[in-house]
Amino acid sequence: GQNIDQPTEMTATEGAIVQINCTYQTSGFNGLFWYQQHAGEAPTFLSYNVLDGLEEKGRFSSFLSRSKGYSYLLLKELQMKDSASYLCAVRDRYSSASKIIFGSGTRLSIRP
Amino acid sequence: EADIYQTPRYLVIGTGKKITLECSQTMGHDKMYWYQQDPGMELHLIHYSYGVNSTEKGDLSSESTVSRIRTEHFPLTLESARPSHTSQYLCASSGETTSTDTQYFGPGTRLTVL
Numbered sequence: 001g002q003n004i005d006q007p008t009e010m011t012a013t014e015g016a017i018v019q020i021n022c023t024y025q026t027s028g029f030n031g032l033f034w035y036q037q038h039a040g041e042a043p044t045f046l047s048y049n050v051l052d053g054l055e056e057k058g059r060f061s062s063f064l065s066r067s068k069g070y071s072y073l074l075l076k077e078l079q080m081k082d083s084a085s086y087l088c089a090v091r092d093r094y095s096s097a098s099k100i101i102f103g104s105g106t107r108l109s110i111r112p
Numbered sequence: 113e114a115d116i117y118q119t120p121r122y123l124v125i126g127t128g129k130k131i132t133l134e135c136s137q138t139m140g141h142d143k144m145y146w147y148q149q150d151p152g153m154e155l156h157l158i159h160y161s162y163g164v165n166s167t168e169k170g171d172l173s174s175e176s177t178v179s180r181i182r183t184e185h186f187p188l189t190l191e192s193a194r195p196s197h198t199s200q201y202l203c204a205s206s207g208e209t210t211s212t213d214t215q216y217f218g219p220g221t222r223l224t225v226l
Contacts, residue, residue: 033214042202042217043155050212087155091213098143098206098213099170104154 004103006088011109012078020073020106022088030093033100034062034073037085046073046086075108083110115139118203118218125193126226133188133221135203144186145215146170146178147202155202161186193225 003025012018024032031050035043047055049064049071061074073086085105091098116137125131137144146159147170157170161180175197176190186205190197200222204215 031212040151040200040222042220045214045216048212048214098215099145099157099160100215101171102155107152 004088004090004101006086006103006106008104009107009109011111012075014078014080014110014112016078017074017076018078018108020075020086020088020108022071022073022103024069024071024088024090024103026069026090026092028093029066029069029090030095031091031100032062032064032071033089033091034060034071035087035089035102037087037105039084043087078110080110080112083108116203116205116216116218118201118221120221121219122222122224124224124226127192127194129193131190131193131223133201133203133223135186135188135218136184137186137205137216137218138184139205139207139216140183141205141207141216142183143206143213144180145204145206146176146186146188147204148172148174149200149202151200159188193223195225198223198225 006022034046037043047062054063059076064071087105088103089100091100119134142163144161147155149155156172158174159178161167202220203218206215
């Protein structure tokens with residue numbers, strides 16, 4: 001089976017940097033996704049990692065260590081609109097139809 | 113940018129009614145998914161499809177049913193709605209047009225059963 005852990009809530013200040021961690025356990029890792037979800041809206045895709053290392057995309061970066069079963073999402077130059085839930089999701093190579101399992105999400109609040 | 117649509121966006125309906133939630137995508141994706149999500153809670157997969165005429169139940173048991181007669185269309189039906197069905201229903205699709213096979217979500221249908 002799969003197990004995904006991420007903090008339930010985090011708070012950060014506008015203009016600062018925040019790192020959201022995710023640890024996972026899976027029998028056959030085949031990719032990790034980060035999604036952003038504003039309250040009442042659908043998740044939107046942020047990043048994908050399948051190899052170790054850092055993927056940078058503007059203010060957002062995502063890091064993966066497969067040997068540690070660990071990923072983080074780094075958000076720089078925080079803006080008020082970054083207040084949202086951030087979902088870590090993992091795909092298992094043994095799952096059918098590219099199913100992914102979502103973590104419970106980290107609710108990020110940005111204060112002025 | 114994802115092109116996946118859901119209708120209706122909001123639905124309030126009485127107990128016992130039959131409802132169909134529509135989901136369409138114009139990306140030619142072979143795989144489609146239905147998730148259920150209560151406010152502030154995690155996403156749960158309730159149905160998925162590999163392609164036309166293939167449907168499977170997801171990880172969370174659901175009284176709903178789905179069909180996949182056309183690639184672009186994946187409707188979800190509740191034969192007799194109950195208050196326990198009140199939730200947000202999110203449709204997603206993915207395809208191997210990119211190497212990542214990323215799932216893209218529609219805007220969701222917020223269902224309230226009175």
